[in-house]
Amino acid sequence: MSSVRHIVFDIGKVLIHYDPELPYARLIPDEDERRWFFANVCTHEWNLEQDRGRPWHEAEALLIADHPDRADLIRAFRLNWHEMVVPHYADSVAILEALIEDGHDVTMLTNFAADTFGEAREMFDFLSKPRGVTVSGEIGLIKPDREIYDHHAKAFGLDPAATLFIDDSLKNVEGARAAGWQAVQFTGAGQLKADLEAAGIAVYAPTA
Known part of the structure; x- marks a missing residue:
C-alpha cells in the first residue's frame, strides 16, 4: 500500500x-415462516432503499399494500430496529x-x-x-x-x-x-x- x-x-x-433476525426470532418463531418473510416481504433490497433515502412510511405502505395481513410485522421492522444493532x-x-x-x-x-x-x-x-x-x-x-x-x-x-x-x-x-x-x-x-x-x-x- x-x-x-x-x-x-x-x-x-x-x-x-446488524441482524434483523434478532427481533424477528421473537416475532415470527417459526424458522421457515421467518425465512419466507425476509425473502418475500422485508427483503434486503427493500431495506436498502431506506438507506438510499426512502422514508419509512412510504416503504411500509408499499409492502402493506401487497401484504395487508402482515402489516404489523412490516411495521415491526422499524419499531424494533434498535434490537438489530446490538452489540x-x-x-x-x-x-x-x-x-x-x-x-x-x-x-x-x-x-x-x-x-x-x-x-x-x-x-x-x-x-x-x-x-x-x-x-x-x-x-x-x-x-x-x-x-x-x-x-x-x-x-x-x-x-x-x-x-x-x-x-x-x-x-x-x-x-x-x-x-x-x-x-x-x-x-x-x-x-x-x-x-x-x-x-x-x-x-x-x-x-x-
Missing part, C-alpha cells in the same frame, strides 16, 4: 452488529478510538437510513468521535456506487490515493478501489489490526 493519511470506517458489521464490536471500536487518539484522520462512510443513524448515535457515543460521517440516507447515494465515494472524499478533503477504507462487504471494498481508494475487507478486529499495520499504521489497542 502507498502512504495512508485518511482512514474511513464503515459502520454496520464493522463497528456495530457493538468492542475490539473494532477500540481500534477506531486508538486511531483517533493517536491523531489519525478518521471518518465514516455508511449505508444507513437517516433516522436510524440518528438513533444509533444516541445508542453508541463512539459514532460521534470520528471527524465526520457520510450517511447514505442523508444524501441519496449508496455504496458501492462511485458517486458516494467521490462525495465523501470531496466533503472531507480526502486524497483518494491516500485513503484506506474498511468495509465488511467485498462489493463496497471493490467500489472504493474503483474510486481510487485503498481498501480492505473487514473480517475481524485481529485482521484489521494486521491490515492497518501493513499500511504502516501502528495500532495501540488490544484485540481478542
